[in-house]
Amino acid sequence: MEPEEANVKGKDIPIVNLIPIRKRKTNPKLFKKLKSSIEYLGRLIDPICVCHNKGEYYILDGYQRYTVLMEMGVETVPCLILDSMDLYTPNRHVNNVSPVQEQRMLKKALEVIPEKKIAQAFGILSVTNKLSLLILNQLHKDVVKYYDKGIITKGRAHDLTFVSKERQKEILDLMKEMDDFSSEFIRSQILKTPPSQRSKTKKVNTPWNKKKRNRSILIKKLVNAEKKHDYYTMVFQQYKIDFIKISIYIRNLINDPSMGAYIQDQFPKEVLLFRKILKNDGDDL
Numbered sequence: 001m002e003p004e005e006a007n008v009k010g011k012d013i014p015i016v017n018l019i020p021i022r023k024r025k026t027n028p029k030l031f032k033k034l035k036s037s038i039e040y041l042g043r044l045i046d047p048i049c050v051c052h053n054k055g056e057y058y059i060l061d062g063y064q065r066y067t068v069l070m071e072m073g074v075e076t077v078p079c080l081i082l083d084s085m086d087l088y089t090p091n092r093h094v095n096n097v098s099p100v101q102e103q104r105m106l107k108k109a110l111e112v113i114p115e116k117k118i119a120q121a122f123g124i125l126s127v128t129n130k131l132s133l134l135i136l137n138q139l140h141k142d143v144v145k146y147y148d149k150g151i152i153t154k155g156r157a158h159d160l161t162f163v164s165k166e167r168q169k170e171i172l173d174l175m176k177e178m179d180d181f182s183s184e185f186i187r188s189q190i191l192k193t194p195p196s197q198r199s200k201t202k203k204v205n206t207p208w209n210k211k212k213r214n215r216s217i218l219i220k221k222l223v224n225a226e227k228k229h230d231y232y233t234m235v236f237q238q239y240k241i242d243f244i245k246i247s248i249y250i251r252n253l254i255n256d257p258s259m260g261a262y263i264q265d266q267f268p269k270e271v272l273l274f275r276k277i278l279k280n281d282g283d284d285l
Contacts (some may be wrong), residue, residue: 012046012055012076015069018050020059026067034068044069047078057081070121139199140165143172146181156186163190167197250274 038044057079069077130219135154136144138161146152152160160168171189175181198206244247254260254271264271 009081011081013050013079013081015066015074015077018048018057018059018066018077020063020066020080022063024063026064028104030064031068034071038068038072039058044074044078047080049080049082051082051084053084135161138165138199140168140172143168146172148177151181153183156181156183159183159186159190161201162199163193164197164199167193247278 043071044065046062046065048065049060050057050062060082066077079250135157136147139147141156143152143157143160147157160171163171171186173190175185178185251274254263254274
């Protein structure tokens with residue numbers, strides 16, 4: 001049996017005639033992005049998919065777009081119309097673009113599209129801030145304002161993500177009071193932060209872990225240094241003992257009447273050098 005062929009057509013439909021089948025929670029981030037895109041382009045690019053049944057149009061896909069258009073007061077909406085709900089198969093394998101992928105796309109877009117146009121389409125102040133989305137979402141709104149103004153750098157903003165937003169606000173107030181926005185001041189306040197006000201997000205290399213790890217590394221280095229010191233002290237003592245033994249043996253040789261005369265005749269320079277050594281280290285011998 002051949003599958004039934006879907007009869008699909010496009011049409012502008014009054015928004016008041018659209019009926020959502022399932023209402024779901026609106027994603028604030030996606031809502032803002034869709035609204036900015038529609039306002040900038042002047043139209044909806046991706047039409048809403050609906051089913052026409054007994055004079056009613058039921059939304060199969062596009063509830064988020066529908067809510068944006070409703071808020072904007074749009075009267076008619078471009079739609080794809082199916083005759084039956086059974087013919088609609090949603091794509092369950094669609095992957096949302098991750099923040100990292102989104103950042104890469106924006107960087108690539110900046111090569112050919114002016115930053116201002118991209119910012120308008122995304123509904124953001126600047127693409128530079130958008131490229132730091134992972135950090136911005138973890139910052140208190142007041143900290144973001146100072147970040148936008150360039151008073152707090154990206155590195156210092158990243159440091160602040162290690163503490164809760166409430167603690168960020170406290171640190172920001174201290175920074176303004178002391179007129180000190182330096183990395184050293186921020187990090188000192190972060191290290192003073194009690195566990196209850198630290199970020200709940202699991203992070204690698206937190207300031208507190210770094211402090212413990214650095215202490216552990218320092219102790220390990222000190223232990224290794226002590227071991228090396230003991231080893232080289234022992235080696236030095238052994239070399240010194242061996243040197244004294246050899247010196248005594250050679251001294252006995254050159255002081256022997258018959259052997260000394262032969263060595264003096266065959267190796268005069270070496271004998272002279274050895275006598276100088278004996279003179280300098282006579283106390284040890």
